[in-house]
Amino acid sequence: MRKFWIVFSHTYLSRVKTKGYIISSAIFLLIICGIFYIPDIIERFTGEGEEPVVAVIDETENQQLYEALSSGAEDYQPILFDGNEDEAKQAVENEEYEGLLVLNQSEQNLPEAVFYGMQLTNSTSDDMEAQLQQIKVAQAASQAGVDEAAMQEIYAPVSFERQSLDKEAKTEEELAGSYGLVYILVFALYISVITYGMMIATDITNEKSSRVMEILISSSSPVSQMFAKILAIGMMGLTQLALIAVAVYVMVQIRGQELSGGFFDFIGIANASPVTLTFALIFFILGYFLYAIICAGLGSVVSRMEDVQQLVSPIIFLVMGAFFLAMYGLNAPDSTIIVVASYIPFFTPMIMFLRIGMLGVPSWEIALSIAILVATILLIAWISAKVYRGGVLMYGKGGSFNQLKEALKLSGNIKNKSK
Incomplete structure (x- = not known):
């Protein structure tokens, strides 16, 4: 056991002291701080808070369209331009105005408009178009003899309320807060599994190629080394997650009063559920061990760095498949394929966590999926230990799954000789 902890501490400390780990952790912390200051950053670079000014030339009688437009303008400021169209267009090119709106009336005495801007993609023009549409509807209704009260009743939103009969189902407010949070945590799980597994x-493989492995296996058992490395790198990942969690907590305390609305409502930080975060940690750990044990077994049968990617790539594709399935499940968390996939061990960490975050999943389903996942991890750990025992002694060109059979045979021979 002492040798296990020696390998564990050496692997952990050597990893957390590397420049790459320190720099990546610092980058993550800066990103976290940046996320909490996104509204301020956007406002600083876009000048949000200053309403864009639009030049308006109204060719209608008594400039009635301009008056109607000005009375309802909220996100922009229309200014009646005293000049012709060419002068107004030149003023727009000189960045004196956001754009130019030329108003007129059709043969049916309904509003028509042409907007001139530096680019066709302009949010201000969208706002003006929406407001002119309302003015057109009001004028068309007036010409048809429909009074304003009747029009308001026609366009009033229908009363439509959703109520769930399942007591464990989430409310609409909980779903709105969970969507973005689940997306971020599933993505983090996807990146972490691939990064730490590789x-x-x-x-x-690096230890084998540098012949350090020969020294290690002479001082401690190969299986002990494998699980020490898996645990050490997993702890390194949890250390990074702990730093991120502390940074999030500190930023929530600093910016807590400013987290409501917009971006933070979407990602769910303001109303993060402790249950959701707890299951995120559980499935992160289980998902890590599942794929890390597989990668450890595969990494032991190759002795060249260029062969690692070839052998591990099917596992990466499997993780990617789970991730893309989870992205589909965000819009259909109760679909049959998502429910079935949540019980498949290689998909469970992401898919079952997705269902927990988006739906009211019964406790027995969660317990069953975790039990299947843990049983699979134990089975794969038993197989990987056998592969690792023989694989660390194999040298030469590798990169194919035939090496796994050879490693199992070599492991059996070693076990028989030891008896």
């Missing part, structure tokens, strides 16, 4: 495989 790290284990490359670490083992």
Whole structure:
């Protein structure tokens, strides 16, 4: 056991002291701080808060359209331009105005408009078009003899309320807050599994290629080394997550009063559920161990760094498949394929977590999926230990799954000789 902890501490400390780990952790912390200051950053660079000014030339009688437009303008400021169209267009090119709006009336005495701007994609023109549409509807209704009260009744939104009969189902407010949070945590789980899984495989292969492995296996058992490395790199990942969690907590305390609305409502930080975060941690740990154990076994049968990617790539594709399935599940969390996939061990960490975050999943379903996942991890750990025992002694060109059979045979021979 002492040798296990020696390998564990050496792997952990050597990893967390590397420049790459320190720099990546610092980048993550800066990103977290940046996320909490996104509204301020957007306002600083876009000048949000200053209403764009639009030049208006109204060719209608008594400039009635301009008056109607000015009375309802909220996100922009229309200014009646004293000049012709060419002068107004030149003023727009000189950035004196956001754009130019030329108002007129059709043969049916309904509003018509042409907007001139530097670019066709302009949010201000969209706002003006929407307001002119309302003015057109009001004028058309007036010409048809429909009074304003009747029009308001026609366009009033229908009363439509959703109520769930399942007591465990989430409310609309909870779903709105969970959507973005689940998306971010699923993406973080996807990146973490790939990153740390590949790290284990490359670490083992690097030790073999540098012949350090020969020294290690003479001082401690290969299986002990494998699980020490898996645990050490997993702890390194949890250390990074802990730093991020502390940064989020600190920023919530600093910016807590400014987190409501817009971006923060979408990602769910303002109303993050402790249950959702707890299951995120549980499935992160289980998902990590599942894929890390597989990668450790695969990394042990190759001795060249260029062969690692070839052997581990099917596992990466499997993780990517789970991620893309989770992205589909965000819009259909109760679909049959999502429910079935949540019980498939290789998909469970992401898909079951998705269902927990988006739906009211019964406790027995959660317990069953975790039990299947844990049983699969134990089975794969038993197989990977056998592969690792023989794989660390194999050298030469590798990169195919035939090496797994050879590693199992070599592991059996070693076990028989030890008896």
